[in-house]
Amino acid sequence: DGGITQSPKYLFRKEGQNVTLSCEQNLNHDAMYWYRQDPGQGLRLIYYSQIVNDFQKGDIAEGYSVSREKKESFPLTVTSAQKNPTAFYLCASSGGGVRGGNQPQHFGDGTRLSIL
């Protein structure tokens, strides 16, 4: 079945440590996105990529980094510069290219990151 796979489901980070969250999709979507969700809040965009080898900062990119070397993969690194990383991280993808059209974003099951 086509879909978006995020791993791991739960992740713990030590102080001063970088961690990488995986996101893989087999939907042949051009665009991919990373969001952060805090308790009782909506989704906030961290980074997005509309095509391979290109990505843009979202609203809260500080302390995060991404790469888009393959169409299927869009890993997110939470660096030690991110002082409040505890959150639920969601990866999404959408078809329709740059214009997007009426294509909805499809989400993975998320990774819950906590600080030790």
Added chain:
Amino acid sequence: GQNIDQPTEMTATEGAIVQINCTYQTSGFNGLFWYQQHAGEAPTFLSYNVLDGLEEKGRFSSFLSRSKGYSYLLLKELQMKDSASYLCAVRDRGRTGGGNKLTFGTGTQLKVEL
């Protein structure tokens, strides 16, 4: 930037109808999406509106008025499994990078009671 407002919480009775409102302010409106999110799970797509009017999909309908910057999600014949957070998201044509980038509201937590 964009501003999206939704009520924080709503409570309704099983079998009833509930309307969840969303108001938005944006410089270049290019579509509005509704998502359902159960606690601890990923959001799932419910509906999309880009033109004024009502879109119906089974028990769920969504309405849009672009001139008023207003949308609502209507849920009929409520079931216990409809207890979830409902997220309104707006796409803005004018944002750098364009494409399918969305801004989400904080969500409305709906509780369905017996």
